Amino acid sequence: MTSIADLEPLKRAKEQRAWYWYDWANSAFATTIAGVLFGPYLIAIAEEDAVNNRVSILGLSLAPGSLPAYTITASTLIAAILLPLLGAVADRTSRKKDMLAGFAWAGAAAAAGLFFVTENNWQWGIGLFIIANICMGAAAVFNDAILCLIADEEERDRVSSRGWAFGYAGGGLLLAINFALVTMHDTFGMTEGFAVRLSMLSAALWWAGFTLIPFFGLRNHEPLDVEEVSGNLVQRSFGQLWITLKELRNYPVALTFLMAYLFFNDGIQTVIGQAAVYGEEELGFETGTVLGTYLLVQFVAIFGALGFGRAAARFGAKSVIMVGLVIWSSIVTAALFLPDRALIPFLVLASAIGIVLGGTQALARSYFSLLIPKGKEAEFFSFYHALERGTSWFGALVFGLVYQFTDSYRPAIFALIGFFIVGGLLLARVDTARGIREAGNAMPKVV
Template sequence: MGLLSAPAAVDKREYWGFSLYDWANSGYVTTTGTVLFAPYLTSVAEQAACGRVGTTEDPCRTNLEILGLGVSPGSLAFYVVTVATLVSALFLPIVGAIADRSPRKKLLMCGFAWAGAIAASSMVFVTDGRWALGALLLFIGNLCLGSSMVVYDSILIDIAPPDDRDDVSSRAWAFGYLGGFILLSINLGVVTAHDALGMSQGTAVRLSLLSAGLWWGLFTFVPFVKLRNRPPTGVVQVRSGSMVRQSFGQLGATLKHLRTYPMTLLFLVAYLFFNDGIQTVIAVSSTYGEKQLGFETQVLIMTILLVQFVAFFGAIGFGRFARRYGSHRTIMGGLVVWMVIVIAGFTLPEKQIVPFLAMGVAIGLVLGGTQALSRSAFSQLIPKGREAEYFSLYQAGERGTSWLGTLVFGLVHQITGSYRPAIVALGLFFLIGLVLLSRVDMRRGIREAGNAQPTLV
């Protein structure tokens, strides 16, 4: 079996369709969500608030006025992510309940993806003080990404048997990092050579944002063609009426009976904490590098390229560790490494690139593996007929939709005026997640959910 080939028990056509949606959305997650948009939106907001872009030596201290509240330009993007995720907590479970009852899952997934891609492409118009437009488009893009991922994650259960899910999930994440690496490499060339191309750096950034939206939208046609729809199975019977009315009824029944699956619930709570930490580190890394450590955009993009490159092999490596030691113990080991990373991040010196790159390598090693294995491990704990609905709860803490982590990061920055204490505060999320995850009995949870036991957990 090749490094990225389909496991023997998985249909090759659907394997490629599933994997290439990770490739598609990673253009947005990497170029827009991780590297360019948060610092760019911060600069646009600073220009509107202070009449100039803040620097490490002379930061912008004037707040924006939003609904009568003073908001620091440096915290704006993180507050937008927070609001988007709070809305997601209400919206995504309904999306999941509808998906469980729909015979057209792939159309639902791709529809949200294309809507998000339109919002992402429209970020090219965020300039000349239009920070409010940027905040709105970021909100829509993140909400659509989370909605599409609810359906996407549930498809893993449809296409892969229990013993192959770690491999399929890890390889799909690896495809995502490869796609993100390629697009970000192109954007690095554009941003770096903006003078030679006859454009400003701001224009180069906006064209890169446009490319991420187009990448997401166009490559979504691959899963649309290769994945196949399946009739719903094991759907819980609730009130009669329209699909939306039934979905609300199913959601209510699931929340009511979630306590009958205590290991599933405990895994979800643990995941909420440690994934909030992971997602916040991803979301704030470029802002931390530019605004706290004083690196230029080109350095940030090269560092993220390094992370993407290492993460490709990290995701594959974690999948192989899981085949030997089980996904549960492998995830826990990854969380220990994450705690070391955020503590070390607090001590990074300004404008010294070698320690910053070393931190990028460490992040890449654990980034994709912990997330990919969390997805496949959780899939084992879901009762039949509620796959997408449970993954909608899972997505409340998924990539780009963290709420508590970004809120804490933004508040600590606003209180202290520094990103250093904000970054180290994230270690608490990994610690709490690790303690809770250590108490999850995977075998018991799989048995309670009525699923087949894999060889290793």
């Protein structure tokens, strides 16, 4: 006798619960290190070594205040070269969860090295951050490819939104602990610099430790619908990458969305990456105040991600993302006029960021998954993350250049409105139903 019970939904639900924990794990790096502490800390220790407000690195004379933006630019440019190849490798192997964990642990190890960075070796901090950021992007390729394997088309907005909500909850919880550590460092007998370094170490350990849950809770799935190309794994992966590059023109809707995502996500990621620098260096808030505000963003973003997921179920992901981009444009416009040390307006603006932050990112991930042909999930997501992970290279570069020439972060933050406008115009051209048909995926009830 054969069983008529379909246990696959139960298996998917179990894997989905394990998958959520990777967002919980990696958000510690994204919030405590990349979002809040690394940028201001790098500026502070580089200023100790500066001459006439300039430091020298690789023969270039740079303002210390622009170093975080340039560091992020460098890491994302390198990732743009490496991630597509990793995606091709991932689509040809069943060991996606193993590669997810491997890159996560390598990134966590590099992030842990930031504990040893001081004013005497601040250049090492740039190198370690670049390695950690690239590894985070690589792990995200495998993580998002796994989403397509553990959730069907009807489930992805919900699963992706819950993953982002888990991420903001985990990142926010650790940030709350580090907020107390940094703001009350005297109580614990520490200098502020040591408290910052210890907080960055805690984020690395958090990232590594909680990655164990998806590592043991996920299954390795066999690759599907992979083209036959000859050679070893690396040679076959280069072959598949070449095939996919040639076939991208057969998926014009997915390509148009990638272009839209290039622009609007550049704006989002640059706001996230430079928010702490803007709050401290331009508005004059203390590190503890900025940490507390970032903590507020984290917890508001939990409800933003869940709320946007529910809205997408009713109105469709594309329409909800478009509304989010209008709100993002309003945010950077308001930031241009935000008064110095005006805490209440700063908190209101932070709350607005929290509402749209989780929602736009979660829905962009699940929306793009509908446009990906089966068997090429990791490779398509590698292109996606070459544009997304860490912070954007173009947005961060524009932010750094505007600051370099104006010595003010206000025009630098406002310059990002162009990314949201162009991204929104391109997204408006995306035909969702056509893209789903081109990819050969099932049509959800609401598109």
